[in-house]
Amino acid sequence: MLADYSQHYLPNGIRLLFIPTKKFKTFSIGFFLHQELNQDVAALNALLPAVLEQGSRLYPDKLTLQRKLENLYGADLAADILKSGERHLQAYIFESAHDKYLGENGKLLQQGMSVLGSVLGDPLLVEGGFREDYVNQERIQLIKDIKALLNDKAAYAYERCMELMCADERFGTYKLGRIEDYDRIDAKGLYRYYREIFSSNPLDIYVIGDLHEQQVLQAAGEAFKFPRNAEPKTLPVTEIERPVEEVRHYEEEMSVNQAKMVLGFRTYTGYRDKQYCALLVYSGILGVFPHSKLFMKVREEAGLAYYVHSRLERHKGLMIISAGINSGDRQKAREIIERQLDDMAAGRISDAELANTKSGLVNRLRSQQDSPNQLISFLLDGSVGGKTYTVGELIDGIEAVGREEIKAVAEKIKLDTEYLLRPREGVI
Amino acid sequence: MEENYKLIENRELQETLYHYRFYPGLDLYVLPRPGYQKKYAVFSTRFGSIDNRFRVEPDQEVVELPDGVAHFLEHKLFEDERGNVFDRFAALGASPNAFTSFTQTSYLFSCTANFEQSLNHLLDFVQEPYFTKKTVQKEQGIIGQEIKMYEDHPHWRVFFNLLAGLYREHPVRNDIAGTIESIAQITPDLLYCCYNYFYHPSNMAIFIVGDLDPGQVSRQVEDNLDGRNYKSLGQIVRLFPREPAEIMQERTVQELVVSEPILFLGFKDIVVENLQGRDLMRREILMELILDILFGSSEQLYNELYRDNLIDENFGAEYSAEINYGYAMIGGETRDPDQLYQRIMEAVTKIKTCGVSAEQFERHRRKVIGGYIRRFNSLEFIANNFLAYHFRNTALFDLPAILQDIRREEALELIEENLDPSLHAVSLIIPSKED
Numbered sequence: 001m002l003a004d005y006s007q008h009y010l011p012n013g014i015r016l017l018f019i020p021t022k023k024f025k026t027f028s029i030g031f032f033l034h035q036e037l038n039q040d041v042a043a044l045n046a047l048l049p050a051v052l053e054q055g056s057r058l059y060p061d062k063l064t065l066q067r068k069l070e071n072l073y074g075a076d077l078a079a080d081i082l083k084s085g086e087r088h089l090q091a092y093i094f095e096s097a098h099d100k101y102l103g104e105n106g107k108l109l110q111q112g113m114s115v116l117g118s119v120l121g122d123p124l125l126v127e128g129g130f131r132e133d134y135v136n137q138e139r140i141q142l143i144k145d146i147k148a149l150l151n152d153k154a155a156y157a158y159e160r161c162m163e164l165m166c167a168d169e170r171f172g173t174y175k176l177g178r179i180e181d182y183d184r185i186d187a188k189g190l191y192r193y194y195r196e197i198f199s200s201n202p203l204d205i206y207v208i209g210d211l212h213e214q215q216v217l218q219a220a221g222e223a224f225k226f227p228r229n230a231e232p233k234t235l236p237v238t239e240i241e242r243p244v245e246e247v248r249h250y251e252e253e254m255s256v257n258q259a260k261m262v263l264g265f266r267t268y269t270g271y272r273d274k275q276y277c278a279l280l281v282y283s284g285i286l287g288v289f290p291h292s293k294l295f296m297k298v299r300e301e302a303g304l305a306y307y308v309h310s311r312l313e314r315h316k317g318l319m320i321i322s323a324g325i326n327s328g329d330r331q332k333a334r335e336i337i338e339r340q341l342d343d344m345a346a347g348r349i350s351d352a353e354l355a356n357t358k359s360g361l362v363n364r365l366r367s368q369q370d371s372p373n374q375l376i377s378f379l380l381d382g383s384v385g386g387k388t389y390t391v392g393e394l395i396d397g398i399e400a401v402g403r404e405e406i407k408a409v410a411e412k413i414k415l416d417t418e419y420l421l422r423p424r425e426g427v428i
Numbered sequence: 429m430e431e432n433y434k435l436i437e438n439r440e441l442q443e444t445l446y447h448y449r450f451y452p453g454l455d456l457y458v459l460p461r462p463g464y465q466k467k468y469a470v471f472s473t474r475f476g477s478i479d480n481r482f483r484v485e486p487d488q489e490v491v492e493l494p495d496g497v498a499h500f501l502e503h504k505l506f507e508d509e510r511g512n513v514f515d516r517f518a519a520l521g522a523s524p525n526a527f528t529s530f531t532q533t534s535y536l537f538s539c540t541a542n543f544e545q546s547l548n549h550l551l552d553f554v555q556e557p558y559f560t561k562k563t564v565q566k567e568q569g570i571i572g573q574e575i576k577m578y579e580d581h582p583h584w585r586v587f588f589n590l591l592a593g594l595y596r597e598h599p600v601r602n603d604i605a606g607t608i609e610s611i612a613q614i615t616p617d618l619l620y621c622c623y624n625y626f627y628h629p630s631n632m633a634i635f636i637v638g639d640l641d642p643g644q645v646s647r648q649v650e651d652n653l654d655g656r657n658y659k660s661l662g663q664i665v666r667l668f669p670r671e672p673a674e675i676m677q678e679r680t681v682q683e684l685v686v687s688e689p690i691l692f693l694g695f696k697d698i699v700v701e702n703l704q705g706r707d708l709m710r711r712e713i714l715m716e717l718i719l720d721i722l723f724g725s726s727e728q729l730y731n732e733l734y735r736d737n738l739i740d741e742n743f744g745a746e747y748s749a750e751i752n753y754g755y756a757m758i759g760g761e762t763r764d765p766d767q768l769y770q771r772i773m774e775a776v777t778k779i780k781t782c783g784v785s786a787e788q789f790e791r792h793r794r795k796v797i798g799g800y801i802r803r804f805n806s807l808e809f810i811a812n813n814f815l816a817y818h819f820r821n822t823a824l825f826d827l828p829a830i831l832q833d834i835r836r837e838e839a840l841e842l843i844e845e846n847l848d849p850s851l852h853a854v855s856l857i858i859p860s861k862e863d
Binding site for chain 1: 464515521523538569571574577581582583725731734735737761791795
């Protein structure tokens with residue numbers, strides 16, 4: 001089902017997956033460096049892509065680099081930091097319009113690869129470290145970004161719930177780390193860290209587009225020459241077996257109009273688990289789609305919320321229910337949600353709910369193949385989760401789920417933490 | 429059945445689009461996309477939040493609407509006598525959605541199986557309204573929560589506060605969803621009245637894209653329309669108040685829970701209301717280019733502001749041109765809104781004397797064409813934008829040709845004419861004191 005891909009190793013040992021396809025207007029190169037999610041190195045991980053993106057030896061400042069990209073028909077180079085289970089991933093994605101729409105005869109791949117190689121493998125150095133001013137500037141920006149989480153109340157409530165729920169687990173680490181850790185990082189230390197993880201941590205490159213395999217491998221081999229250890233470091237797996245002793249409740253007040261309720265559950269089912277597909281179906285029936293129980297009952301029948309849904313953190317085995325409500329309706333909304341969970345556990349699921357959820361999940365999986373970024377994300381999940389499914393395997397797995405499997409999943413699911421962001425008393 | 433269509437070719441994108449027109453005036457566009465799993469269909473009406481005063485020829489009676497009706501109608505169309513429309517799509521594994529903008533309302537679905545049935549559902553539910561007192565009342569609660577959610581959203585607030593500062597009369601100054609008070613005035617009768625005019629096929633269009641046979645799709649749409657006994661409808665005359673050139677308010681400040689201030693600066697374009705079709709699109713492309721030359725990440729100003737920690741990566745500028753209004757908007761989060769404001773205004777003044785170099789112009793032109801091609805990966809982008817351009821009598825596929833045609837001299841003239849300091853307003857969100 002998934003477009004065919006081939007796996008290769010560059011001369012320095014980097015794994016490269018090539019997905020040849022003619023259907024896109026673009027070609028993409030995704031470069032992902034894996035590190036364990038850990039409070040001690042989180043700020044370093046977040047700062048590194050930001051600093052590398054400021055310039056390299058060949059393109060020594062952002063202006064020069066951006067102009068180079070503009071001349072490559074506005075190609076996009078995005079450096080980002082992702083959290084996936086207890087993995088911390090540096091993501092560098094280059095995307096360019098394909099030559100065939102620009103009359104450029106195939107030179108864009110080599111040029112794109114070379115820009116990416118320069119930014120990642122040949123950074124701008126001053127006296128054995130990164131440029132101090134770049135590091136300072138990005139430190140300030142990241143501290144600002146951490147504080148700016150507050151600006152999106154739904155995202156803020158979600159992150160707060162995760163932070164509180166997993167306070168003594170690696171997963172409780174915010175993807176940008178802690179503000180206080182940034183002060184301890186200097187330009188030389190960051191460079192040493194860069195050398196260490198670029199040579200020893202797992203690293204994947206994904207290339208997608210209407211390209212020739214030989215040209216891809218040649219361009220990648222030339223672009224990524226930095227030294228690598230023979231065997232990449234083994235990173236710890238995500239821990240999902242944390243028992244719930246008692247449900248924890250947290251509330252915060254803020255000058256807002258709408259209350260945000262976030263419920264964090266442990267499912268004890270991870271990405272590589274046999275029950276993974278049953279969990280997808282469980283969460284789908286409960287709250288992923290407009291036909292799901294939460295949307296139908298809390299929104300369509302009771303009119304209490306504009307948004308209400310459940311989401312999975314598939315590698316950590318968490319399920320998170322979120323809703324935006326009037327704080328006066330909290331109890332009512334809570335009761336309706338509780339009833340839906342009871343119905344799930346008791347197997348009160350209609351044939352239509354079961355069938356429609358399966359079709360909805362299958363539709364999503366198939367649709368992912370029409371987006372280069374989603375294709376990359378799918379392969380990356382395999383790399384992070386330690387199990388590579390094909391789309392066909394997941395579809396078969398979803399189709400095979402019955403009420404018994406859903407019940408088995410439901411029995412394991414435990415509410416761990418309830419978080420509420422509510423309007424300050426007397427306001428509004 | 430006789431096949432009656434026009435082919436629209438785009439050489440740059442290597443795409444061929446099929447255009448059909450059916451009685452009583454519905455436009456259908458089908459774009460085949462071989463190799464894609466997904467099929468995407470969008471059914472849109474030219475009825476947005478700004479269409480709040482109108483009459484329908486030959487009638488002289490003017491209908492006036494409270495704010496938020498187009499958006500409210502969008503929500504309500506998802507319910508009919510048979511129940512919830514979502515369920516019918518769900519049974520097919522299709523994913524439906526809808527959105528309302530200033531100028532249009534769109535209903536859509538995407539699917540990877542059961543396309544024919546899903547398309548019938550889309551055509552049916554959009555053409556079969558069902559509004560009752562009870563369902564209208566329930567929706568007032570749901571949309572009330574949507575409005576409250578946006579009230580807490582600083583980037584949404586800074587945007588609408590700026591529009592309210594730029595415009596004195598034009599309804600673009602009002603929130604798309606209306607207010608809790610305005611939607612309380614909505615009744616089933618009012619919804620039916622709007623529906624009967626704006627959801628007439630002559631005011632609508634459909635765009636479908638995916639690995640499809642255009643002939644088959646067009647027959648299906650035509651058949652669906654056939655049994656519905658549409659009569660032709662008189663011209664809808666949209667009545668907009670005369671918008672004075674002057675802005676409403678120079679500076680709007682709102683306190684919200686934010687980590688640092690957010691500054692948006694807007695320039696009102698008072699020439700755009702006289703433009704149509706390709707001229708309108710030409711102006712849009714030129715303005716996008718000028719704004720990118722002024723504020724883009726490959727230019728001096730952006731890099732200086734970034735180095736001085738006055739902006740972050742989300743700082744940006746954009747231009748919007750509709751048939752009877754237009755504006756440029758610049759801004760982002762900043763620690764020092766006064767200083768950022770000053771630097772932006774200096775840059776606008778400076779470009780009027782220093783101009784734009786040929787190298788800059790070509791480089792940014794390249795960037796626009798590459799970005800345009802890249803966006804054509806997304807079926808949603810193509811369909812949604814095609815119809816947005818269609819309703820302003822422009823064509824998304826014309827962009828490469830116009831882009832090749834524009835000249836640097838035009839950009840220089842436009843800078844003189846637009847971005848007039850006497851027509852600018854500022855919107856500011858500041859952190860609330862108690863938090």
